[in-house]
Amino acid sequence: MERYEITVDSPVGPLALEALEGFEVVEISGGHSRLVGSVIDQAAFHGMLNRLHDLRLEIVEIHRMDDT
Amino acid sequence: MVAMGQVSRQGYVRDPVPHEEVRRPRLEARLDAVAPGGLALLSASAGSGKSVLVHQWFSYRPRLRVAVLALTPRHDDVVRLRRGLLGSIRAAAPEVDEALDALAAGVGASLGEDVVEMLAERLTTLDRDLVLVLEDLHVLSNRAVLADLGRLAAVLPATTRMVATTRIDPPWRLQRLRLAGRLTEIRSADLAFESNEAKGLLESVAQRELSDDVVTALVDRTDGWAVGLQLAAISLRTAADPEAFVSSFAGSDRLVAEYLLDEVIDRTEPEVQRFLLTTCVLDHLNADLCDAVTGAGNARQMLDELYRRSMFLVPLDPSGRTFRYHHLFAEVLRYRLGSEGPDHVKELNRRAATWLIEHGEDERGIEHLIRAHENDEAVRLISTMGHRLFERGESATLVRWLTVLNAHDPGGSAEAMLGLLAAQFGADEAEAAMETYRRILRRSELTEGERIAAHTLYSAQVFRGMAPEAILELTDEVRRGLERIEPSDVPDFLGVGGFESVRAINEHAAGLAHFFRGDLGQAAATLDALRKMSSLVYPLWRIYLLGSLALVRAWQGHASDALGIARTAIDAAEQFGVPHHQGTVLAHLAVSFAHLDRVDIDAAERSIVQSRHRVISRPGSQVYFDLHGALDAWMTALTEGPTRALELLREPSATGTEAPVLREGRRTFRMRLLIGVRNVSGAQAVLDEAPETSALPSARVDLHLARGDVRAARAVVDGWVPPDGDLREAVRHELRTFAVLDAEGDSRGARASLERAVAAARGDRLRWVFLEVPASLQALRRRPLPDSAWLTSEALWAAASALNPRLGAQDGLAEPLSHRELDVLAYLPGRMRNQEIAADMFVSVNTVKTHVASIYRKLGVTERDDAVKRATQLGLL
Structure with missing residues (x-):
């Protein structure tokens, strides 16, 4: 599994979270949301980025955390 | 590609040159284990060996039935996707119902939920299991299409397994499949070679x-x-x-x-390197095309050599004449080529376009022209051959080309924008079309002919529920404009424009607008005049026109004429090679309406299937949906009875875009059904909701008669003049005259009216209108006319009884109870005395007594309790 922290430019609602399977919101501040979660590999990660794009969430920062 | 010598079910022959091939039993076993109705998702980066694994897997299992669809960006056009998908399924499993073919037409941004469900439903009927292989999901940028494929994966029946390859995980909800044990994932880590x-x-x-x-x-x-x-x-x-x-x-x-x-x-020789760098601009490679692009004559040897060396050449046809480069390889080559400068790349694309167009491959040629930024040439070509895509329903591809071309050259030709406008309407992209329309009208150098052409194309909105009055204003303006200018001033678009086409499209829109407004005579006249126009040569316009005319004629009750005209339209579509084109929808609808007018339920059911497939695949058209809703309600009334039909007929929740002709038809129909089940106050409520301008004469007469108000019924009949040429209304009028005369006690006059009604309806076998007045059928069963056998069948009587539940109840009586007597009968189970009943009914006590005596006599009883008992047994109460 690969673990990521992703910051997007707007609050993330429960509906969006459902589409972002495997991620949870750990912090909402200053109009930004910080999501943390795991994906199985790069293909899944890119799928996740595409879903953020579909939801019109702009990515501000991506941080790869220690693999678990 | 790991193994170049792959074999596949489409029958690629194994190359005589021995090629490396490494079987991967551990992965093949996982594909073998995919559950029935399950999905195998192979998700990994380019070059991981996904495709090779899948092809090897099924190639070594000759008993598997495999439908392969290799997706390309062209499949963002939903029509191409639908056709590709259904085509590959049908090729692998010919027993799948041909009805699927009709699904292949139609437009819209997505496959549509209905299409997905219908497809899944058809797959349940397979004789033998099927594997559906979808390659390269990641190339689709149309998210709606991608979501629909995911929906399909989720609802696959046990007869079918799906194997999908992709570089990026699709946005599918896989949790359910995973929990059900129906998901097999093969990912980078699995595909990595040990x-x-x-x-x-x-x-x-x-x-x-x-x-x-x-x-x-x-x-x-x-x-x-x-x-x-x-x-x-x-x-x-x-x-x-x-x-x-x-x-x-x-x-x-x-x-x-x-x-x-x-x-x-x-490491390759300079000559080979040059060949690779030149031909990498091509999506498909064949020797002649490669020679045209390189200018050398050695492509055949080059391709053989590359193939022999496993240089990422993928064969695309069984004979091994067409190839493509492996995606990753082509990308790297193109990147290198790019460093040689954009002009060189454009030149290569230009050469490719020239060869392709010379060899009749216009569509591929256009793709290269666009990449070469040869805008004028591309527009010119699209303007002459674009109609071919329109005929195949692939307007979305036209939209893509013309959008790119307009972006390259925003001030470009009006012709290109008119083509785009036509294509957007064809592809049901109504909002984008509006924007294009406005942009065209804002152009500073717009000629009169171009303006007229734009207005004409805009009148296609008649299919999307635009108010008929607004359409007629537009068509009138175009009509006046066409008189002012020379025919040669009207521009061509998609190769089917020009003066005659503009006139035909305009008159057709006007005719339909008249119809939707409820002016059937004007509609029929306009469309009929257009039919006789000798210059109407483009088959599709003719097919549209005939379909509309058939619908109008059916609506007027001229069933035979409607069926004949619709048949001509459907045959023409067949001959022209476009049997599933949207242009045939109205013809199929007309056939269904005509059959229902004749109460020929089997025939109606067959034709409804034809129109339903076409309508479902076209989510953008309000009018088709409303017409189909009317058909469904009518059919339901005849097959499942009035209660179910009334549920379908509730006022539409949508905005007031329903065409007046449909709204009036719906009200008449609802009132008729409500009166049939003796819900008189319900029928009154429908009338109360309708505006004063709503004529609804037949329903008003029926309502008055149901209440026993013969005088009011008489007034409506006397003031009612059926429009010229409207046979259905004429027969309706005659039958109401019969009913009123009957209620007035003039049996001789009633009989004469009935004879006239039968004579008028006989030629077209209009049975439905008689079902609206069940007393007319009763009268004919008691005393047939020499030529009324077509109205006295048991089946028709059964239909009448189903629509009027109390009707059959009088069968057991030598003499049926009158309307008024039935009203009095309804009071008898209660405790009211005759005096009270009289007061309640606003009649004299003596009248009530007369009715009661008559009821006793007809029921063969002498007391009130017995009358109630007998009436209950018969179902009169």
Whole structure:
């Protein structure tokens, strides 16, 4: 599994979270949301980025955390 | 591609040159284990060996039935996708119902939920299991289409398994499939080559033995990436010292793909390198096309040589004449080519376009013209051949081309924008079309002819529920405009524009607008005049026109004429090779309406299937949906009874876009059904909701008669003049005259009216109108006319009884109870005395007594209690 922290430019609602399977919101501040979660590999990660794009969430920062 | 000599179910022959091929039993076993109705998702980066694995898997299992669809960006056009998908399924499983073909037409942005469900439903009927292979999901950028494919994966029946390959996980909800044990995921880590598998691959490509150390080092450095291993092996083929190559590769910190591709390309002879760099602009390679682009004459040998060397050439047809480069390889080559300057790339694309267009491959040619930025030439070509895509329903592809071209050259020709406008309407992209329409009208150098053409195309909104009055204003303006200008002033668009086409489209829109407004006579006259226009040569306009005319004629009750005209339209579509085109929808609808007018339920059911498939695949058209809703309600009334039909007929929740002709039809129909089930107050409520302008004469007469108010019924009948040419209304009027005369006690006059009604309706076999007045059928059953046998069948009587539940109840009586007597009968179970009943009914006590006496006599009883008992037995109460 690969673990990521992703910051997007707007609050993330429960509906969006459902589409972002495997991620949870750990912090909402200053109009930004910080999501943390795991994906199985790069293909899944890119799928996740595409879903953020579909939801019109702009990515501000991506941080790869220690693999678990 | 790991194995170039792949075989596939479409019948690619194995090349005579022996090719490396490494079987991967552990992965093939996982594909074997996919559950019925399950999905195998192969998700991994380019060159991981997804496709090769899938092709190997089914190639070595000849008993599997496989439908393969290799997706390309062209499949963002939903029509192409639908056609590709259904085509591959039908090729593999011919027993799937032909009705699927009709689904292939239609437009819209997505497949649509209904289409997905219908497809899944059809798949349940397969004789033998099927594997549906979807390759390269990631190339689709149309998210709606992608979501629909995911929906399909979720609802597959047990007869079908899906195998999908992609570089990026699709946005599918897989949780349910996963929990149900129906999901098999094969990912990068699974596809990575282990040392023992890699050894076989490396040695067969390198054509030499390699030490375990070399193999292990390469697997380490490439992480078992299939293409990486293959690239390394190609380099090893010519490397003098494998150990030296591997140690320099392992020691380099450059990107694996970059290092290896550079190695492979640099190691090829300059001549081969030149060939690769020139031909990489092509999506499909064949020897002649390659020669045209390179200017040399050696493409045949080159392609053979590349294929022999496993240089990422993928065969695309069974004869091995057409290839493409492996995606990753082509991308690297194009990147390198790009550094030689954009003009060179454009020149190569120009050469490709020239060859393709000379050889009749206009569509591929246009793609290259667009890449070469040859805007004028591309527009010119689209303007002459665009109609072919329109005929195939592929307007979305036209939209894509013309959108790019307009972006390249925003001030470009009006012709290109008119083409775009036509294509957007064809593709049901109404909002984008509005924007294009406005942009055209804002152009500073717009000619009168161009303005007229734009207005005409805009009148296609008549199919989307635009108010008929607004359409007629537009068509009037175009009509006046066409008189002012020379025919040659009207521009062409998509190769089917010009003066005559504009006139035909305009008159057709006007005719339909008259129909939707409820002016059937004017509609029929306008469309009929257009039919006689000798200059109407483009078959599709003719098909549209005939379909509309058939619908109008059916609505007027001229069933035979409607069926004849609709048949002509459907035959013409068949001959022109477009049997599933949207232009045939109205013809199929007309056939259904005509059959229902004749109460020929079997025939109606067959034709409804034809129109339903076409309507479902076209979510953008309000009018088709409303017409189909009317058909469904009518059909339901005849097959499932009035209660169910009334549920379907509730006022539409949508905005007031329903066409007046449909709204009036709906009200009449609802009132008729409500009166049939003796819900008189319900029928009154429908009338109360309708505006005063709503005529609804037949329903008003029925309502008055149901209340016993003969005088009011008489007034409506006397003031009612059926429009000229409207046979259905004429027969309706005659039958209400019959009913009123009957209620007035003039049996001779009633009989004469009935005879006139039968004579008028006989030629077209209009039975439905008689069902509206069940007393007329009763009268004919008691005393048939010489030519009324077509109205006295038991089946028709059964239909009448189902629509009027109390009707059959009087069958057991020698003499039926009158309307008024039935009203009095309804009071008898209560405790009211005759005096009270009289007061309640606003009649004299003597009248009530007369009715009661008459009821007793007809029921064969002498007391009130017995009358109630007998009436209950008969179902009169």
